[in-house]
Amino acid sequence: MTEPTITCPNCKTEIKLTESLAAPLIESTRRDFEKRLALKDSDIAKKEEALREREEAVSKAKQAIDDQVAEKLLVERAKIVSEESKKARLALQTDFDQKTRELAELQDVLTQRNAKLAEAQQAQADLIRQKRELDDAKRELELTVEKRVQDGLLATREQAKKEAEEGLKLKVMEKEQTIASMQTQIEELKRRAEQGSQQLQGEVQELELEALLRAKFPRDTIEPVPKGEFGGDALQRVMGPLGQVCGTILWESKRTKNWSDGWLVKLRDDQRTAKADIAIIVSQTLPKDVESFDLVDG
Numbered sequence: 001m002t003e004p005t006i007t008c009p010n011c012k013t014e015i016k017l018t019e020s021l022a023a024p025l026i027e028s029t030r031r032d033f034e035k036r037l038a039l040k041d042s043d044i045a046k047k048e049e050a051l052r053e054r055e056e057a058v059s060k061a062k063q064a065i066d067d068q069v070a071e072k073l074l075v076e077r078a079k080i081v082s083e084e085s086k087k088a089r090l091a092l093q094t095d096f097d098q099k100t101r102e103l104a105e106l107q108d109v110l111t112q113r114n115a116k117l118a119e120a121q122q123a124q125a126d127l128i129r130q131k132r133e134l135d136d137a138k139r140e141l142e143l144t145v146e147k148r149v150q151d152g153l154l155a156t157r158e159q160a161k162k163e164a165e166e167g168l169k170l171k172v173m174e175k176e177q178t179i180a181s182m183q184t185q186i187e188e189l190k191r192r193a194e195q196g197s198q199q200l201q202g203e204v205q206e207l208e209l210e211a212l213l214r215a216k217f218p219r220d221t222i223e224p225v226p227k228g229e230f231g232g233d234a235l236q237r238v239m240g241p242l243g244q245v246c247g248t249i250l251w252e253s254k255r256t257k258n259w260s261d262g263w264l265v266k267l268r269d270d271q272r273t274a275k276a277d278i279a280i281i282v283s284q285t286l287p288k289d290v291e292s293f294d295l296v297d298g
Contacts, residue, residue, distance in 0.1 A: 231270035
């Protein structure tokens, strides 16, 4: 085994370490190492102590912080509880006040209803009493009337019979007078109706005659005879091709059930008055021996 050597730091000479030479050096080195180790251990112990102290300080600080947080949490919790309690008490008080007002209002309504019910019951009682009194008075009145009726029934019947007979006679006389007057009025109305009907029928026939003549003789002049002038219904002026009057025809229409020869005499007089050249009668009823038209006493 090679012996260990050391080098001198000054002269750089290598020196073999023998046991005798190395023992003091090793001892010195060992003591130095142990001293350093002791210092290191002391330093480590100090660091460990400082670390423990720091850990304790941190733990204490953490505990203090936890205590502060817990304390603040308790304070905040107490504050929140107090505020919520105040809010709850305020809400409860508000709700209680509202319920109290509603209860008071309901109590007022109930009181008013009770008062109205009492009034209605009193009114109903008064009405029942008045109805009972009215029924009693009605029964008394009926008894009184019945008694008076029974007392004066015979006299009333006789008087009523007498008045009825007299009134009946007067009414019969009035009815007879009314019937006679109405009969006279009916006869007068019938007479007027017949006259009006005959006159209306005659006027209608005159218009039909004029329309027929205008249709058959469009160039001629057809004129109705005015009322109050000479007889006849229409006057036909026969016009020539150059518009000159060629002659005059007097037309008379009749709508009766029987023929009268006196019509011819009157027609000739009307013809002379109208200065007509020819006179013609149109009639539903014709003279004897005439079937359609003919010249009579011409």
